[in-house]
Amino acid sequence: MNLLEIKYNWKAPVVSGDIPHGDMPGDKIEIREEHIQKATKIFPELLEQLLPVFEAEESPRAVITVCGGSGVGKSEIASLLSWYFTQAGIGSYTLSGDNYPHRIPQYNDAERLRIFREKGLRAMTVKNLLDPERMEQIRKWQKEGTDADSAHGEIYNWYQTYLRGGREGLAEYLGTSREIDFQEVEEIVRQFKTGSQNIWLRRMGRTDTDLWYEKKDFSNVQVLIIEWTHGNSGCYQGVDIPILLNSTPQETLEHRRTRNRDSAVDSPFTMMVLELEQELLKRQAYKAKMIVSKKGELLTYEEYEKQMGK
Structure with missing residues (x-):
């Protein structure tokens, strides 16, 4: 050849x-x-x-x-x-x-979202930023499917911690041996x-x-x-x-x-x-x-x- x-x-x-x-x-x-x-x-x-x-x-x-x-x-x-x-x-x-x-698309998408939300909330607890009123607001955005929207962080300064923590957690999963x-x-x-x-x-x-x-x-x-x-x-x-x-x-x-x-x-x-x-x-x-x-x-x-x- x-x-x-x-x-x-x-x-x-x-x-x-x-x-x-x-x-x-x-x-x-x-x-x-x-x-x-x-x-x-x-x-x-x-x-x-x-x-x-x-x-x-x-x-x-x-x-x-x-x-x-x-x-x-x-x-x-x-x-x-x-x-x-x-x-x-x-x-x-x-x-x-x-x-x-490791997971079919439906379950992998769910795992990605779980990691983002869990790490976002965890970041807020570490900085002692979580209270019942904010938790209720986060739940509302989660139900709407908008909790990853950076616009929320521009309005509510405390929410930037949730977004940053979730993004960092997601980055540790995507394209790694945990996912693939x-x-x-x-x-x-x-x-x-x-x-x-x-x-x-x-x-x-x-x-x-x-x-x-x-x-x-x-x-x-x-x-x-x-x-x-x-x-x-x-x-x-x-x-x-x-x-x-x-x-x-x-x-x-x-x-x-x-x-x-x-x-x-x-x-x-x-x-x-x-x-x-x-x-x-x-x-x-x-x-x-x-x-x-x-x-x-x-x-x-x-x-x-x-x-x-x-």
Whole structure:
């Protein structure tokens, strides 16, 4: 397999009809021209970066991650890259990291909210700011689903302690091994890179009965693509080429509205979660082998930092 030869002779095939996508049950992708333009720019560079990876392995296999906020088109671009590999004669499979939290989405959302509220109240007790009247006001906002709204803190100075404590508690949970089974993902990566022909993969839907495993045949797969917000996390090992697709919390929110993935898609709490995930992505960005801007530009880390206003 001569990757450089494939690179120099490669021409982006015309995308028509449905193409295979990640293995998250019920997930939908909507490939638009902007996704095709980004994937077409990424793919030749990816082939070049794969060359030393394949040369270092006894049986050439590589793991790529496409990470970033959901609003940036992560699923679509990962699907396109995987399809491009297949069209170029390189076996590829797209794995969705969203199959590997410890809890189904409904329960994980509830756990996130529980942590935020518990830590917020605890912070107020530490500073002796809680009394029956304030507790009643907090309960009212909790019932309304607005207790994560920063506007309350602008009106009531004492409420900033609740918001700050809840946010800090949430940051200690999101994207960590408390929320996600990174060990299982790392074991899949290990099995793949050591040449396993068949690997059991988890499937997770949105109810407590939608959890099962399927055995996937990897005998003709040379590239495993993991599409996942947390694909560049330091909580697991074995990734060869992390690709970061940059986005803003506002873009992520708009994408979630389009996909309608939860009923409280634009709530203050959801916005807080998106902001914290964005901060996590920024802290991990230095490890990415490729960073792609919102406009489809390939950025160095220094250019990325400049764009993000650091």
